[in-house]
Amino acid sequence: MRQRKRSILAAIGAAAVVLLGSAGPANAIANGEQVKPGRYAFSVKLTMTGIPTADGGKxxxxxxxxxxAPQWVITAGHCFRDANGVRVERPVADSTIATIGRTDLTDTSKGHELEIxxxxxxxxxxxxxxxxAEPVRDVRPIRVARTAPEAGDIVRLTGYGSTTSVNPAxxxxxxxxxxxxxxLTDTVTQMRGNSxxxxxxxCPYDSGGPFFVERKKKAPALVAVVSNGPSCPHESIESAARVDNLASWVTEVTR
Incomplete structure (x- = not known):
């Protein structure tokens, strides 16, 4: 299949999670660039350990x-699936840890590590x-846009994923x-690579990563999250899950 859910591919390379502490300096988000320390502090890394599998394993x-919101993280729906691959409204792993406000994951003197x-x-x-598990008070949440982006708009993505679909880590x-x-469709924002x-x-492990617009001095506004796309890197269409039309739902859940 040309398109695939990135966490499915990530599951194939699941053992790579244990290599997190030894990952090299190559660009994550295929052909991306390193974020300056402290920039885009609302970005979150979700680490799941002990997810049940259909064969009874983990x-x-x-x-x-x-x-x-201070106590809520937005991500892809497929990041929480049961052993049968069905999206569920509960943490599925033995432990799901959100790391927030930490550009460098190895620098434990900064940011927060909280259970989902x-x-x-x-x-x-x-x-x-x-x-x-508790609110984060020293990181400004990103605002969810209520207006859809238009064709030709440039959006930024952040993530802690792999650099390639081959042996992802x-x-x-x-x-x-x-x-x-x-x-744009009712549920998807379609995009192509720009810079x-x-x-x-x-790439794999970028599932749920935020796509947001930056307009001069205005705060960033979230318009979509990583959902589906061809094997990375690619110059084809990336199908991100649209969130601008979910803003009221986000407010209702997180208030």
Whole structure:
């Protein structure tokens, strides 16, 4: 299949999660670039250990996300699936840890590591909200846009995922890249790579990573999260899960 859910591919490389501490300096988000320390602090790394599998075993995986309220993280809906691959409204792993406000995951003197204690799934899109064990008060959440991006708009992505679909492994430093909006449906924002290269795209473990618009002095506004796309890097269409039309739902859940 040309398209696939990134956590499915991540599951294939699940053992790579244990390599998190030894990941090299290569660009995550295929052909992306390193984020300056402290920038885009709302970005979140989700680390899942002990996810049940259909054969009765366990696997590890990871996703990306963004803080949208002091006690809530937005991410892809498929980041929380039971052993049969069905999206569920609960943490599925033995432990799901959200790391927030830490550009360099190896620098434990900064940021927060909090357990995910509850999950809410969107009824219409591949989007979920994950509740933290306690609120984060020193990181400004990203605002969820209420206006859809238009074709030609440039959006930024952040994530802690791999650099390639081949033997994927997450990296330890937050990375970023830009993509151009090329289309819109009721549930999907379609994009192509823009910069630093035409094939700058999300990769495994970037699932749920935020796509957001930056407009001069205004705060960033979230418009979509990583959902589906071809093997990375690629110059084809990336199908992100649209969130601008879920803003009221996000507010209702997180208030």
């Amino acid at each position: 696997r590890n995986s990871a996703c990306s996300g963004a803080l949208v 204690v509850a999950v809410r799934q969107s009824a219409t899109a591949d989007v979920s909200l994950a509740k933290l 997450p990296v330890t430093w937050l990375r970023t890249g830009k993509m151009e909006v090329v289309g 630093p290269q035409a094939d700058t795209t999300p």
